[in-house]
Amino acid sequence: TLGIFTVLAGPGIAADPLPAWNDSSAKQAVLGFVAKVTNEGSADFVPESDRIATFDNDGTLWVEQPIYTQLAFALDRLRSMAPQHPEWKTQQPYKSVLDGDLETLKTGGKHALEQIIAATHAGMTSDDFDKITSDWISTAQHPRFKRLYTECVYQPQLELLKYLRENGFKTFIVSGGGIEFMRPWTERVYGISSPQVVGSSIATEFQFVDGQPVLMRLPKVNFVDDKAGKPVGIGQHIGKRPILAVGNSTGDLEMLQYTTGGSGARLGLLVYHNDAEREYAYGPAGGLPDSKIGTFPQSLMDDATENGWIVIGMKENWNQIFPSVP
Amino acid sequence: TLGIFTVLAGPGIAADPLPAWNDSSAKQAVLGFVAKVTNEGSADFVPESDRIATFDNDGTLWVEQPIYTQLAFALDRLRSMAPQHPEWKTQQPYKSVLDGDLETLKTGGKHALEQIIAATHAGMTSDDFDKITSDWISTAQHPRFKRLYTECVYQPQLELLKYLRENGFKTFIVSGGGIEFMRPWTERVYGISSPQVVGSSIATEFQFVDGQPVLMRLPKVNFVDDKAGKPVGIGQHIGKRPILAVGNSTGDLEMLQYTTGGSGARLGLLVYHNDAEREYAYGPAGGLPDSKIGTFPQSLMDDATENGWIVIGMKENWNQIFPSVP
Ligand SMILES: [Ca+2]
Numbered sequence: 243t244l245g246i247f248t249v250l251a252g253p254g255i256a257a258d259p260l261p262a263w264n265d266s267s268a269k270q271a272v273l274g275f276v277a278k279v280t281n282e283g284s285a286d287f288v289p290e291s292d293r294i295a296t297f298d299n300d301g302t303l304w305v306e307q308p309i310y311t312q313l314a315f316a317l318d319r320l321r322s323m324a325p326q327h328p329e330w331k332t333q334q335p336y337k338s339v340l341d342g343d344l345e346t347l348k349t350g351g352k353h354a355l356e357q358i359i360a361a362t363h364a365g366m367t368s369d370d371f372d373k374i375t376s377d378w379i380s381t382a383q384h385p386r387f388k389r390l391y392t393e394c395v396y397q398p399q400l401e402l403l404k405y406l407r408e409n410g411f412k413t414f415i416v417s418g419g420g421i422e423f424m425r426p427w428t429e430r431v432y433g434i435s436s437p438q439v440v441g442s443s444i445a446t447e448f449q450f451v452d453g454q455p456v457l458m459r460l461p462k463v464n465f466v467d468d469k470a471g472k473p474v475g476i477g478q479h480i481g482k483r484p485i486l487a488v489g490n491s492t493g494d495l496e497m498l499q500y501t502t503g504g505s506g507a508r509l510g511l512l513v514y515h516n517d518a519e520r521e522y523a524y525g526p527a528g529g530l531p532d533s534k535i536g537t538f539p540q541s542l543m544d545d546a547t548e549n550g551w552i553v554i555g556m557k558e559n560w561n562q563i564f565p566s567v568p
Numbered sequence: 569t570l571g572i573f574t575v576l577a578g579p580g581i582a583a584d585p586l587p588a589w590n591d592s593s594a595k596q597a598v599l600g601f602v603a604k605v606t607n608e609g610s611a612d613f614v615p616e617s618d619r620i621a622t623f624d625n626d627g628t629l630w631v632e633q634p635i636y637t638q639l640a641f642a643l644d645r646l647r648s649m650a651p652q653h654p655e656w657k658t659q660q661p662y663k664s665v666l667d668g669d670l671e672t673l674k675t676g677g678k679h680a681l682e683q684i685i686a687a688t689h690a691g692m693t694s695d696d697f698d699k700i701t702s703d704w705i706s707t708a709q710h711p712r713f714k715r716l717y718t719e720c721v722y723q724p725q726l727e728l729l730k731y732l733r734e735n736g737f738k739t740f741i742v743s744g745g746g747i748e749f750m751r752p753w754t755e756r757v758y759g760i761s762s763p764q765v766v767g768s769s770i771a772t773e774f775q776f777v778d779g780q781p782v783l784m785r786l787p788k789v790n791f792v793d794d795k796a797g798k799p800v801g802i803g804q805h806i807g808k809r810p811i812l813a814v815g816n817s818t819g820d821l822e823m824l825q826y827t828t829g830g831s832g833a834r835l836g837l838l839v840y841h842n843d844a845e846r847e848y849a850y851g852p853a854g855g856l857p858d859s860k861i862g863t864f865p866q867s868l869m870d871d872a873t874e875n876g877w878i879v880i881g882m883k884e885n886w887n888q889i890f891p892s893v894p
């Protein structure tokens with residue numbers, strides 16, 4: 243019944259759906275994959291209900307250097323809470339944060355990080371945490387790019403997300419980051435609604451506070467959506483094996499294995515940060531500097547080759563990194 | 569740009585979106601609620617992204633008597649597995665199932681049920697369980713109605729789900745039943761896709777089996793999506809407070825409290841099974857027979873009155889119970 247619009251639109255030349263992608267083999271692989279899974283005449287056709295695409299967030303959809311954005315949030319929040327916690331002036335790991343001494347903070351390892359998450363991410367309702375996160379993300383700026391963190395997202399990926407949805411895909415985030423840290427802004431920034439965000443979480447409990455029914459955030463880990471946890475999170479939240487997965491580090495290995503290990507047409511993509519000038523360069527794959535954040539080791543590069551996953555070097559593949567800001 | 573279709577369609581009289589609902593106060597409450605939250609001029613307007621509706625499954629969307637459908641599945645599966653487990657002939661709780669002795673089974677309580685779930689729901693991959701469930705649900709019949717369980721769904725609720733989606737709602741299942749027991753058929757039967765199904769689950773683990781990456785189902789409870797677990801499950805999977813929730817028993821109390829405890833327009837609905845002739849009658853609210861399955865106690869009826877939740881007596885409100893079967 244909408245045929246008339248096609249006629250009115252005329253033949254014309256289809257606009258490039260991925261203008262921020264250079265005309266590389268990676269772009270051709272993406273376009274070719276979408277073309278075959280959406281072509282009913284193709285042996286690789288996939289019905290819409292099975293067109294599931296999962297995207298890692300940190301380093302895949304937005305910048306993760308020099309520190310994860312959620313850690314920047316936690317440190318900012320700790321500093322803003324400090325006046326109510328005079329004891330933090332002498333207690334680690336809080337003291338190192340207040341002193342701006344990230345080297346000492348790092349020596350505290352995982353336990354220190356858990357203490358900081360407990361202090362900054364728990365003890366309030368989900369509704370309150372939503373507001374705290376929303377307020378922070380609407381003003382905090384990236385230290386190098388001097389723009390909002392939500393403006394340090396990758397323009398080529400925004401185009402890819404939109405292109406996939408226009409082709410009947412459901413797009414999901416599957417991130418090691420906090421599910422409730424992402425949800426308040428993913429719809430506005432990525433077009434990905436709250437139920438389509440999968441991430442790590444702390445436990446919540448249904449409680450009445452001042453007579454109001456709320457979900458209270460507890461200082462206790464519920465789920466870690468990283469490495470082998472990513473396929474598990476996909477099973478819990480999506481309940482279908484994706485046909486396309488996009489990541490950028492060792493944390494995404496199992497998600498790509500699970501995705502491309504299914505039968506039929508499958509595609510695995512890995513963003514490779516090799517552009518120090520426009521963004522960052524880190525590996526250590528390919529001889530780039532090693533990074534504890536978003537590590538892309540040579541073994542992952544070898545896995546990509548072996549499994550036919552496409553490695554997207556930022557430098558060669560993307561002609562624009564960030565969206566234009568008004 | 570679609571104005572032309574409106575003109576072509578002419579003024580006419582809008583078709584009743586809920587024909588299986590009698591013209592009762594319950595129906596008027598539902599229509600009135602949808603009208604006000606979708607009316608941009610209304611003080612109660614809710615943007616589409618916040619139009620979240622959650623439905624319990626057993627006893628709310630389909631029949632739950634004489635036993636939960638998932639228990640019928642577990643018992644059938646146990647019987648079909650028995651030839652490979654000769655020891656079950658003498659071991660409880662398996663023996664009681666094979667003997668058709670549900671009274672003895674009941675004396676085993678929660679532990680017996682866990683053993684049966686472990687034997688029938690774990691030890692295979694998620695993909696294999698999907699196939700096992702799909703095969704069973706496509707042939708198993710309800711003992712009284714002699715039709716597929718998926719045809720023992722409530723026609724008025726199918727209409728309500730569709731009507732809500734047509735008005736920009738996202739519809740979710742939030743059930744105490746097993747999430748992977750429901751997902752293989754909810755899209756076909758209810759129009760609710762797999763990611764929009766929230767339920768109880770057992771733990772899964774990412775493994776390689778014969779070189780294939782799979783999710784293995786473990787004999788270990790992961791999450792119980794019942795009572796105070798329902799708001800928690802909503803938080804995990806949806807990440808927004810619903811504005812409409814529908815249930816039928818004590819297991820839904822906290823979901824309705826959480827839903828209607830938010831600010832702005834909210835609606836809570838409770839199906840009340842008072843129609844022994846066409847379906848079942850159980851409470852014990854209102855003096856109906858007590859039931860361990862889907863208990864609707866007088867206290868829930870009192871909660872409904874106090875909170876303004878609408879109680880939908882099947883007998884008075886629904887002029888058709890099940891869909892017509894071809
Ligand atoms: Ca990453």
Ligand SMILES: [Ca+2]
Nearest residue numbers: 624626627816
């Ligand atoms: Ca129920």
